[in-house]
Amino acid sequence: MADQTLRIGLIGCGGIAPTHLQCYQANERAKVVAVADLNEAAAAALAEKAGATPYADYRQMLAKEQLDAVGLLTPPATHRALAADVCDVGLHLFSEKPLASTADDARAMADAAAAAGKLLLVAQCHRFHEPVRRAKAHIAAGDLGELSTYRNRFGYLAGKPDDRTRGRGGILLDNGSHSSYLFRYLVGEVASAFGWAPADQLAQIEDLCVCTMLLQAENGIGGIVELDGAATPCPNAIEVFGTAGSVTVDYGGGPSxxxxxxxxxxxxxxxxxxxxxxxxxxxxxxxxxxxxxEQPEISAEEGVADLRVLEAAYKAMGTGHAEVVGS
Structure with missing residues (x-):
């Protein structure tokens, strides 16, 4: 299908949407032809940049446009219902992370796409980050020797929980989804998870602004993940240590x-x-x-697995002991 153009509709026009649009515009085999958002001004603004048709109701977009695929760029709690409608009309789907707000919702999305015979991929941008790819290559080649520990810190949501951070699922779902797939990509599948967060943020997962996860892989290797939406600035980095060396991926301007x-x-x-x-x-x-x-590297199953890890960590924040990651 080298001469085919993939016709894309975007649902959700704020936040990360302009970045997705720019990436599609840079791909000569894709074209964003329609966008939808309840905020009509946001839809109109993004449509103007795309040379696309704006919609306030995504259902009208799905009904009127000749689309091949949809980019799902809305808050995670909305993903399951939107994905069901997209799959019902037989379109491929690329969803922002996390795939959903619960593992059960993510599982339902994966099943709906499979039943429709369509692809569902979840955005996992750091897996495509060149320093991460090179770090993975060194690990796979055995250059680090026997792996011992993993450490990761991310912090992008500033301040205390508010409507914006809650809409994105709180820092555990929003940034922790990155941490989950990076641990799984670099170290191995997670067997159990422990978590800690301030007591006043534990009522709902969306309230989390600061938390820590301790992860143990099925191969026995452990890791610590610090998610901090209060520290300014927060030194974002990934480190993997072994008996023969280490790798560091620095997102703060330092060398990787x-x-x-x-x-x-x-x-x-x-x-x-x-x-x-x-x-x-x-x-x-x-x-x-x-x-x-092409074989998907970031399939729906990856998104389901990430949410299983995050749910186990959140449960552990309440029980006070490590929780087995569900399947």
Whole structure:
């Protein structure tokens, strides 16, 4: 299908939507032809940038437009119902992370897409980040020796919980979804999870603004994840340690490095790439999966697995002991 153009409709025109639009515009085999948002001004503004038709009701967009796929860019609590409607009309779907607000909803989305015979991919941009890919290659090659520990810190939501942060699922769902898939990608599948958060934020998962996860992989390797929406600035980074070296992916402007125990550090950075290359790569991957039959790296099953981890960690915040990650 080298000469086919993938016709895209976007549901949700705020937040990350302009980034998705730019990535589709940079892919010569994709075109955003319609956008939908309850906020008509937001839909009109994004439609103008895209040269697309705006809709206030996504159902009208699905009914009127000749689409091949939909980008789902709304808050996670809305994903299940929207995905059901998209699958009902037989379209492929690329959903922002987290795939849903619960693992059960994510499972239902995956099943709906499978029943429709359509692809459902979940955005996992850091898996396409070049320093992460290079770190993964060093780990897979055994350059770190026997892995020992994993450490990750992310903090993008500033301040105390508000309507904006709650809509994105709170920091555990919003940023923790990145942490979950990165641990699984670099270290292994998670067997159990423990979690901690301030007592006044535990009532609902959407209220979490600061929390910590302790993860144990099925292979026995442990890791600590710190999610902090209060620290300004928060030094975002990923580190994996082993008996023969370590890797660090630094998101704060510092170098990303492979540090062999017996040699000089090796850069994981590629200065020729823009800071947004990971978003472009995941959109290009989605287009290739639909048009060329490329095997999805970021399937719906990945999104389900991430939510199983996050739910176990959140449950542990209440029980006070590690919880087994469900299947």
């Amino acid at each position: 490095l492979f540090r062999p125990a017996q040699d000089d550090p090796v850069s994981l950075d590629d200065p020729s790439l823009s800071g947004s290359h990971r978003f472009q790569r995941e959109v290009d991957h989605f287009v290739a999966c639909v048009l060329d039959g």
